[in-house]
Amino acid sequence: MTSIAREAIPVAARHDIYPEIDPEEHFKGQTYRGKVVIITGASRGIGEQMALMYAQAGAHVVIASRKQETLDSVRKRILELVPTAEVLTVPTDVAIVEQVETLVAAAITRYGRLDVVIANAGTTPEFKDLLGDEDPFACWGVIETNLRGTYNTARFSLSHLAKTKGSFVAITSGAASMRFPTMSSYGISKFAINRLVEFIHLEYPDVLTFALHPGVVDTEMGRKQSAYAMDDSPQLPAATTIYLTSGKADYLSGRYIAADWDLGEIYRDWKEKITKEDALVNRLTVPT
Numbered sequence: 001m002t003s004i005a006r007e008a009i010p011v012a013a014r015h016d017i018y019p020e021i022d023p024e025e026h027f028k029g030q031t032y033r034g035k036v037v038i039i040t041g042a043s044r045g046i047g048e049q050m051a052l053m054y055a056q057a058g059a060h061v062v063i064a065s066r067k068q069e070t071l072d073s074v075r076k077r078i079l080e081l082v083p084t085a086e087v088l089t090v091p092t093d094v095a096i097v098e099q100v101e102t103l104v105a106a107a108i109t110r111y112g113r114l115d116v117v118i119a120n121a122g123t124t125p126e127f128k129d130l131l132g133d134e135d136p137f138a139c140w141g142v143i144e145t146n147l148r149g150t151y152n153t154a155r156f157s158l159s160h161l162a163k164t165k166g167s168f169v170a171i172t173s174g175a176a177s178m179r180f181p182t183m184s185s186y187g188i189s190k191f192a193i194n195r196l197v198e199f200i201h202l203e204y205p206d207v208l209t210f211a212l213h214p215g216v217v218d219t220e221m222g223r224k225q226s227a228y229a230m231d232d233s234p235q236l237p238a239a240t241t242i243y244l245t246s247g248k249a250d251y252l253s254g255r256y257i258a259a260d261w262d263l264g265e266i267y268r269d270w271k272e273k274i275t276k277e278d279a280l281v282n283r284l285t286v287p288t
Contacts, residue, residue: 007177009270009280012262015215016233020264021243026057031246033058036111038103040094040153041121043070046171046214049238050118052078055085057242062107064092065121086111094121094149104156114160116245118169119153122146127182139185146189151196158204167208167245170197171237174213174258194256195282201254210244212237213258232260255280 017023026032037054041047043065055061055078063071071089078087088110092103107114123145125138150170161168175183176190197211215232237259243249249263251271257263257280266274274280 006174008174008258009261009266011265011270013260014262015231015236015260017235017239018262018264020262020267021239023053023057023239023242026053026242026246030058031242032115034060035115036060036062036107036113037116037118038062038064038107038114038153038157039118039120040064040092040103040149041171043067043074046217046234046237047118047120048074048077049234050120050241051087052081053235053238053242054116055082055087059116060086060088060111062088062090062103062110064090064094064103066091066093092121094119094152095144097152097155100149100152101156104160108160113164114157115164115166116169117153117157117161117166118171118241119150120169120171121149121153122171124186125182127186130181131184134185142185143189143192146186147192147196150193154196154200158200158207161207162204165206165208167210168197168200168204169210169212169241169244172197172211172213172256174216176211176213176256191282197256198254198281208245208247208250208253210252210254211256212241212244213256213260214240215258215260236260251275252280 037059042063075087090103172193173190194211200209214237218230240259
């Protein structure tokens with residue numbers, strides 16, 4: 001594996017659950033009891049871990065991915081861990097507007113509210129073709145799944161989240177702030193997600209909104225990105241998301257955050273700088 005630098009706050013790197021974000025307090029206190037959580041891309045990897053953790057914390061979990069059989073497998077694993085959990089499965093292709101509308105409607109019909117929505121569904125190319133050599137349909141497919149899928153998920157959930165003063169988390173990538181050949185479609189889609197989060201924060205200030213880089217996790221999708229060492233556990237972004245949506249990091253709403261940043265260190269040493277300078281958002285840099 002080669003190492004490619006990305007823009008980041010200089011804090012300790014975390015690769016698994018650490019004390020600041022430990023979800024055990026939420027499990028014991030049932031922080032999310034009675035709350036409703038939608039997770040797209042929940043059939044495996046990071047999305048599956050998120051579903052498991054929110055269920056352990058007491059939430060009603062609505063899980064979505066394209067195939068019913070994979071959702072059934074995740075539902076089974078959740079119920080093995082939390083036999084009393086409420087789990088609704090809704091097959092959904094997030095790039096298709098009508099299917100996302102159906103997903104949100106199913107959650108509202110069953111539970112009457114939304115408290116947390118996590119736009120986790122996404123895809124990545126293999127990073128092997130220059131822009132002029134890439135299949136144009138494959139390129140646009142990446143952008144459709146990543147960006148349009150996140151937009152669709154936000155479009156149909158935000159009005160409900162505003163009522164509960166809930167949270168919207170868009171899974172982005174450190175690739176949004178990186179530039180190297182063969183990454184154009186993926187990098188563009190993730191960069192645009194970061195800006196979308198900024199607009200959501202502006203237009204829905206009562207909704208906590210985060211663009212979260214999940215770290216580099218050994219998942220089926222992550223293995224396509226051979227430039228990275230996959231050092232991060234899937235539990236790391238799941239626990240980070242529980243932490244963010246619990247209201248412990250409101251000052252980061254509307255911003256880009258990475259799961260492998262130590263959020264305790266950021267709070268202690270960087271919170272004032274971040275808020276004062278409105279940092280962790282997209283902007284042009286101007287030479288001084």
